Amino acid sequence: MEIPYTYKPRPDTGLYNAKVGIWLFLASEIMLFGALFSSYILLRVQAPMGQWPTVAGAWPTGLLNIPIGTFNTAVLITSSVTVVLAWAALKMNNFKAFRRYMVVTLVCAFGFLGIKSYEYNEKFTHYELRLKSGEAYTGHIEVNGKHAGFWDFGSIYNLARLEKDQVAEIKFTADPPKPKPGEKHAEGAAHTHEVKTIKREDIAKLDAFILRNHTFFGIYFVITALHGLHVLGGALVLGYFAFPGASMWKRNPEQFANRIEVAGLFWHFVDLVWIFLFPVVYLL
């Protein structure tokens, strides 16, 4: 049995069926990400005023790596350009150019995920430290002379774990203080990275920048990980069409071009989510 309207437009909608289907799916995705964006904004506006970590519940700002986030934004914009050029190449009967553009798209997709995993690792190894004396810092720790490895969940510490492992003291390297508004920024000035030895009994709270630490990290990891899963899903579909699924081009070129268009629509949606996510999470 032949499936109708895979490439011919349906008379009542004027579109082939897959295009109607992908737009219905994207409408549900808009609701999903819309709910998460709303949650982010509500959590943020309800957070107490002040500078985190000095004020415990305040909203942390300036913790994310903006140059890396900007680079990743450029990578995703490039991938959207190449996926649309791949589709255009099929429309112009140029399969070689299609495959070339698809390979660049895949490199961008996996490049984005690689960079994001590096950024996640930066957070897993970064700590909030509160002392019983009331002082609060952010920085990096060294326990028993060891730093955490890449995505090394086994070396994420908190106070309970220090007690369980009977760690008497840790070495803590505090982040340099942020320049205040109006304060001239000395270019190339060396930041002091003073290493302090902190006794366990002086610590009131120690936790890495992970979900349980703060609502900011909770919503940040949920939104960006969900977005990352969409990137991975999209990349797998595009990879399938670029290589094993490309044999359809010989059997039914029009339907194949439509499949690339539908995959491209999904890819554009994923990239558009990032276009909104980047300024909201990284810059504001």
Added chain:
Amino acid sequence: MSLKAFHVVFIAASVMLCLGFAGWSFGNYRELSSAKDLYWAVASVAAAVGLLVYGRYFLRKLKNISYL
């Protein structure tokens, strides 16, 4: 909406992001006088112009493809 139309929307959103980022960087430059922020602002404006030029090229290249 076809991929062509969605791409135009995407490029328009990207141009706005670049201009917004340029404004944000320039605001930081005025506040902290860090030359790095000024470079970011200039690079963002250049990226916005580059995207506009690309958008024009794209519309010319795909002029025979429907927006639907």
